[in-house]
Amino acid sequence: MRVSGPAGAPRRGGPARRLLVGVAVALVAAAGAGCTRPEPAPRPAPTRPGLVVLSDVDSRIRSDIRYATAHNFVGRRVDGYPEALCLLTAPAAEALRRVQDAALAAGRSLKVYDCYRPQRAVEDFQTWARHTDEQQMKAEFYPRVAKSELFDRGYLGAPSAHSRGSTVDVTLVEVPVPEQPGYLPGQPLVACTAPRDQRFGDNSVDMGTGFDCFDPLAHTDSPGIGDAARENRRLLRQLMTDGGFVGYDREWWHFRLRDEPWPDTYFDLPVTRSSTD
Structure with missing residues (x-):
């Protein structure tokens, strides 16, 4: 027997009541569907990463910006380097300043390339790599590796972590810092794999090879280097790792800030003071 309320109305909670509630819920849901907020548009990539001039942050760190000169594996000033400056994001520059403090405490100083x-x-490097006849600097920078293999072997990369603004090529120098002879275009080239007293007179401590030496001997843990060079590489890696940087196993000089501010963005501002914020 159906239980009824006054005047024969169905009891609360009965089928009619449940039907009305269901219709109301459906209407509210339908209305809400039409008012769904759109997904926010993706933020455009920044055009200025907040670069600073390293020497403004720490004038104690030496620099030898090779791509602003003819002394590099290309043999001329590289596109995008009108000024011989080390530009870095502010966090990377501050981290490098702290590494410099630690290096000086160990009797060494940093020098950036x-x-x-x-x-x-990077595009200039790619274009250069396609011109197989341009090998005037091979004898020094890649004496034992074919030019056509430089990208495949990981000695050159595109895109490059350097374009994110928090990667640095660096070495150690003695304190007080020795003088370094200038490079004269056309001077006889010596392999970057030659002993330190024979290759270009870089004032870096012995790292087993010269900078930008595209050779297995430049791999961070290469067994082919002497004890002094092995210890110098160990010290550089320890200083940089403790300072928040991550190394690259094929280049003893290459380090990237672990917590870089722009891990997925590549920039194309020229290397000039005007590119700083």
């Missing part, structure tokens, strides 16, 4: 690298420079 390359810092922020615009994308146009």
Whole structure:
């Protein structure tokens, strides 16, 4: 027997009541569906990464910006380097300043070869790599590796972590810092794999090879280097790792800030003071 309320109305909670509630819920849901908020548009990539000039942050760190000169594996100034400056994001520069403090405490100083690298420079390297006849610097920088293999072997990369602004090519020098002879275009080239007293007179401590030496001997843990060079590489890696950087196993000089501010963005500002914020 059906239980009824006054005047024969169905009891609360009965089938009619449940039907009305269901219709109301459906209407509210339908109305809400039409008011769904759109997904926010993706933020455009920044055009300026907040670069600073390293020497403004720490004037104690030496620099030898090779791509602004003719003394590099290309043999001329690289596109995008009108000024011989080390530009880095502010966090990377501050981290390197702290590494310099630790290096000086160990009786050494830092010297940088390359810092922020615009994308146009990477494209310049790619164009150069396709011109197989341009090998005037092979005898020094890649004496035992074919030019056609430089990208495949990981000695050159595109895109490059340098273009994100928090990667640096660095070495150690003695304190007080020795003088370094200038490079004269056309001078006889010596293999970067030659003993330190024979290759280009870089004032770096002995690292087993010269900078930008595209050779297995430049791999960070290469067994082919002497004890002094092995210890110098160990010290550099320890200083940089403790300072928040991550190394690259094929280049003893290459380090990237672990917590870099732009891990997925590549920039193309030229290496000039005007590119800083």
